[in-house]
Amino acid sequence: MRLDFEDADVIQLEGRELAPAKAVAEDGSYLRMIAREAVTDIEEKFADRLEINRDLTRSLVSFQANKAEPFYRWFKYREGFSKPLIEYIIDHANVAGTANVLDPFAGTGATCFVANERGLAATAIELLPVGSNFIRLRQAISGVEPAEISRWLHEIIEDRPWERTNGRVSFSHLRITRDAFGPETDDALARYRFWVSGQPQPKKQFCDFLSYSILEEISYTRKDGQYLRWDHRSLRAGFGSFSILTIPCGSACEHAD
Known part of the structure; x- marks a missing residue:
């Protein structure tokens, strides 16, 4: 499925003319409507292949579930997987024995650390310093x-x-x-x-x-x-600024625990 509108007079969806490109450019809501229709088309096309898994709650598939997990909750990495989610996947995929887990976008390494805890070999690849620093930290203090x-x-x-x-x-x-x-x-x-x-x-x-x-x-x-x-108190505050009620100025590590 493809929307064609760059350098075009009309918006096309799989060869069908939908609307003048100029009108869409001036009214983003129309483009959002077209996008929703495209998603609906895809869902209907693959309906027999889709399955709703009620086990996968919002907490499980986000960082939220890590808030109750030692080590995993140390660094708030919103884009990361939760430990319970990785455990769920390993259990339901029957991953065991000599399996080697590879995570090419490791983030803070949650997948690989959970795999190690289950006795599995694991390889993590992460290019961003934020994630790789946390991975190195966990390795460094593993024996402390x-x-x-x-x-x-x-x-x-x-x-x-x-x-x-x-x-x-x-x-x-x-x-x-x-x-x-x-x-x-x-x-x-x-x-x-x-x-x-x-x-x-x-x-x-x-x-x-x-x-x-x-x-x-x-x-x-x-x-x-x-x-x-x-925050409105910063020198960078401008349109859309807001107010942080408390900032621990002068106490850089007060909340480290």
Whole structure:
């Protein structure tokens, strides 16, 4: 099924003339209607091959189910699979024994980590730094006792050692992230990163992960689809800005637990 309208006088759907291209360009609602009709046509064409699976709830097929899972809930990766979903697929596909699981778009590695927990070999491929960093972190701390990780968190949350340092490790902002933090938060984040730089591995890797896992929460921005929304207090606020009720300025890692 194909909609032809680029450089055309009329919109065509599989050879059928639907509407003048100029009218569609001026009224996006008409194009949306055509798209809905196209989806309906496809559903009717393949109705005998489609099956509704009531087991696949909204929570299961999104990140929401990970909120109750240790490790998997550490990093809010909205585009990722949930652990329960991968377990469901492995169980219902009877994947076992010497099977090798390949995830070419691994995200934060949920599929492969679940496979490993089930005793399966797994290979993850991920190009984006956000996902690959979390995968490396989980590998690095796989042999660390939970009590040790708790001690690291206690030091960060209760002792706040970075506040006693004079050094700072700032980062070069991209154009899209410039002015994303208030001055106090930006300074606290730079101090924290300086303190992290002097820690031994894998503690250093873990503490560094904490800082980038809360960047959105401590910023003037919120992700909205493919766009960033800016709080009205930021220097970037403009049309469509909004208000974040509380921003933990000067407390860059307060919510790390």
